[in-house]
Amino acid sequence: MIRLNTISWRFFKVWKRNLVTYQKIWKVSFITPLLEPMLFILAFGLGFSGMIDVVSYAGADFSYTQFMAPALIAVAVMYNAFFETTYASFVRMYYQKTFDGMLATPLSLEEIIIAEIVWSATKATAAAAIMMTVLGVLGFVDFPAGLMILPVALLGGLAFGAVGLFFTGVTPSIEMFNLPIFLFITPMFLFSGTFFPVSNLPAWARPLALAFPLHHLVEMVRGFGLGAHETSGLFSLVYLLIFSIVFTLAALAAMRRRLIK
């Protein structure tokens, strides 16, 4: 059962709780998005430079690092949002009983759920902002169009945060998150046009890649950061919007079934 009428701006207070908690560890959390892109660029730039001359993508030629750099941001958005609403939310829900405490206040379960998803998107956007800055300084992001990566990251964060929280609502134990990660996140990480263009895939595999939300996130980030994309921007936008809404509703239903007894 989904109760949308119980959602008000009070969810912002739960969002703020997560922000206050995050502020305690933000210095550590910022190291990954700061250093990771440089590490990847360095490794692939050095390692692949002799092997891959250029990548033909959307009718133009790009160096491999140029092609790959925007995807790093999209992947970081996915991991940040998904891990926040799976492992971190599960710890809050199951081990710390944080939601039980909140449910004894005027907050509704729906507001807590929305806050968790919006928070994960916020965290993902913060990571994207840092990576975008680093990659921009290194010359891999076009500005000012690249600034549009931020709202795109927020949307991507909502999509992956929502699907993550849906898994949290149905997982029997924290160890079982290995399953969606192995079956959903890892294939997406590899086949979403992150490390090679989807147009390189055989014809039968291409529609599969188009079904991956990460593919649309990568395409939109690349569209703004690199100025080139294969999939229609409007299609990607609509796809991510619908994906976010569907899994937010699924998360609301799953969590209500799990927590309200």
Next chain:
Amino acid sequence: MENIIEVENLYKRFGKVTAVDGISFSVAKGEFFGLLGPNGAGKTTTIRTLYGFSPPSEGLIRIFGIDIQDGWRAVKARIGVCHQENTLDPDLSVMQNLHIFAGYFSVPPDEARDRAEELLDFFALSHKKRAKVAELSGGMARRLILARALINRPDLLILDEPTTGLDPQSRHQLWDKLDALKRSGLTVVITTHYMEEAAQLCDRLVIVDHGKILVEGSPESLIAEHAGRHVIEVEGPDESLRKFVADRDIAHEDLEQRLILYTSEDSSLNDTIREKFCMDKCTFRNGTLEDVFLRLTGRELRE
């Protein structure tokens, strides 16, 4: 007298299991009300329906005269809940725990800070203001949970086994604080396993088992009615005592190695037993709520 809580024919079922099987009770303003019962009797389930955490399968719950189903947000804004489990935020400091929680009730930040200072002072936690929750002892964590439950200045405080797992010192300190809250006129509902706790704090209580209310009354009246003022425990009773008890129709429990007699203030009877039947070992004591509880709910283990 204005009723703070009114529960009518409450049922709560989980699949085929009926956890709460038609309970009705009311709690008046300023009353300290106890819900007692063995594990699995339905206490916590009842409490959870009171603060709107679990929807009842059937029945009506009115708090402050408001139907909890429709007015849950307005009701919850005026309730303080102290959970059985530790639901504090381990990532946050003691002060932040109170401050963030106040935010959920829309208490303005300055006001929240003042209230938090006041509550930490009351619960003797001021010196731990900046400590992390993980660094607190069990007793301190309990006091902080209680302080947090009071941050919205509730009109009703709900306590689910507030002293379980505490050492005697911490427990007595918490009782003192609860007593002070009671004297300030706060309405309190408590569940507990400690009969001493219930006898000391509660104005009125119900004993619940298998989802039903067995008895209701003040601790004193329940003891007088179901245990008697005097209790004699006889170790290693012989057949002559058993016959004596049966002939005189004295209320008793036979535990084979021990006979528990519930007598009134009839001193001649007590003297007779003392003189004729106390071969091995006898204990003469006052009746307690624990006697009432065990008589009504039985001595079998529940889990």
